[in-house]
Amino acid sequence: SFPGGRRDPADGDAVATALRETREELGLALGAPSVWGQLRPLPDRQGQMVAPVVANLGPLEDLTLTPNPNEVEEVFTLPLAHLLREENQGYTHFRTAGRYGYTLPVFLNGPHKVWGLTAIITEQTLELLAPDLY
Numbered sequence: 310s311f312p313g314g315r316r317d318p319a320d321g322d323a324v325a326t327a328l329r330e331t332r333e334e335l336g337l338a339l340g341a342p343s344v345w346g347q348l349r350p351l352p353d354r355q356g357q358m359v360a361p362v363v364a365n366l367g368p369l370e371d372l373t374l375t376p377n378p379n380e381v382e383e384v385f386t387l388p389l390a391h392l393l394r395e396e397n398q399g400y401t402h403f404r405t406a407g408r409y410g411y412t413l414p415v416f417l418n419g420p421h422k423v424w425g426l427t428a429i430i431t432e433q434t435l436e437l438l439a440p441d442l443y
Contacts, residue, residue: 310427313359323347327362335384336375339364348433353426361430363437387418392435393442 312334313327320326324344332338348361366372369386376384391397397417401424403410414432416423423431435443 310425311361311430323360324362327360327364331364334377334380336377337366337372339366343367348430348437351426351429359426359430361433363434385418385421387416387423389435389438391418392416392431393439 312331314330314333316323316326317329320329324341324347328339328341328344343364343366345363345365348363350358350360353359374384399415399417400412401415402412413424414428416428416431432443
């Protein structure tokens with residue numbers, strides 16, 4: 310999943326919340342100039358609205374991440390080219406009460422699967438970054 314959490318009273322807006330959560334969870338201090346924008350809000354499984362914020366982190370090899378072990382189990386990255394390959398894309402069909410319920414995207418990477426709300430946000434981001442390729 311992506312860094313995220315509830316808005317603190319001191320957070321001015323969703324962008325401030327995203328920047329604070331990224332700092333708390335990954336030890337990565339980003340400034341507002343890094344932010345590209347905000348995607349449309351989405352509901353999570355509990356019905357809470359999630360406001361995805363997209364930012365440019367710069368070259369990954371230049372990043373020093375210090376994940377908070379109380380919040381982050383593992384960190385991995387996926388190159389844009391990997392996400393755009395059809396063999397790494399799929400869909401998961403969910404059933405409720407024995408009947409078709411809904412379908413969500415999934416992205417595959419060895420032992421890692423990006424699914425759920427994270428995959429929906431990833432899909433929306435791909436549609437914006439590579440509209441002719443995704």
